[in-house]
Amino acid sequence: MKNIKMLLAIVMLSSFATAKNDFKSYNDMCEKLETQECPNNTAEIKNLQIALNADKNLKLNLKTDGKWGENTKKAVIAFQKQYHISPAEGYVGVKTKTVLNKVAKNVKLPTIKIVKKGKTSSGKCYADFRRNTNLRKSFKVFKDNKLLAKANGRNTKLKVDVSEQRLRLYVNNKVALDSPCTTGAKRKFEPNTKIYRDKHTPTGTYKIREKIANKRSTIFGDLYRNGKKIYHGDRRKYRGSWKGVKYVGASLKNWMRLTSSGIGLHASKYVKRYPGTNGCIRLPYHVAKTVFKKVKNGTKVSIVN
Structure with missing residues (x-):
């Protein structure tokens, strides 16, 4: 024994x-x-x-x-x-x-204590979070889990603050989530055309028009020929031969459309602390997943600066 x-x-x-x-x-x-x-x-x-x-x-x-x-x-x-x-x-x-x-299965690696950085702040009031966080620079995410549990789509709304590069999810008019986001750049360099273009995210009040969990862009992505990438960017601006070319759209996971012109919210691993997109609003993966679940078609979205 x-x-x-x-x-x-x-x-x-x-x-x-x-x-x-x-x-x-x-x-x-x-x-x-x-x-x-x-x-x-x-x-x-x-x-x-x-x-x-x-x-x-x-x-x-x-x-x-x-x-x-x-x-x-x-x-x-x-x-x-x-x-x-x-x-x-x-x-x-x-x-x-x-x-x-x-x-590395046969490589002896030092045992380490896994510590996850960038934890969400839960259990603290939102006023404390704002008071102790540099919202323009911080990657910290605030979550009020009790409020989030009450979200049903009918009592939610979103606010995107371009000046702070933050997104807030409101439940019953109270902040349930505050996260960094990345909006459109005013001067976005296009490597293929060598031109800087204004890609800023338009301010105003919108409603979510479409929700798709696993969407791929029909405009931005990569072009391949014989398995080799030959182009990256806006497919409409590709000037080469399309013979034998395969297009793979950029991943827009947890897509929430705001405009008919293609502006929306979606998950991305490239969330910066300054504007840098082609107009869409990028969110951290875990945040986009939460927001996607808590809103519905018709949810109000305010974009302010």
Whole structure:
């Protein structure tokens, strides 16, 4: 009996240690200025660097300092290309972490304590959140779970503040959620045309006209020929031959349309603290998912500056 208990204890401890080194349990990693979901946990990045160095196919010699920088990003892109992970942009998301687990299964990594950064503030009043948060710069999200539980679509409304780059979900006229968002840029550079265009998000009062959980853009995306990307951007401005070309629209998960011209709210990993979209309103994935559930077609959306 004692031997059985001891064996079970060893198995449990082994499983616990493995879970701690499971890349899928790590925070997503990317450049901080490019996305809201960028905790840059030093221990996690150090283990990422160790795993990348251990890949014999890449022959890297990364400095394992736990700092996210250009060299680490380039190494991640090389890793993604090596294992055909698309898009190969250096963003360490679910797909990349899944492959990392397979590649580094025999690599001994230091056990770390997983700490999720960018926690939502719940249980505190909204006045405290506003008082203690730099709304223009912070990636923090406020949630009042009790209020959110009362949301039924009929008692909700949204407000997008362009000056603060924040979205607020109101339930019974009280703030139930306050999140960073990214609106349209006044001067947006188009790499294909080399022209700066005004893409600002129009202010005014709108209503949600359409909700699609898994939508892809019919305008913005990538063009491929024989599996190779040949163009990125507005498909209407592509001037090359369309023969043998395949179009893949950009993902607009949890899409909520506001205008007939294509302005809407949707999830994105690229949520910045300054305007930078083509007019749409980007939201962090977990925020877009919550908002999508709590609103309905006809919900009022105010865009102010």
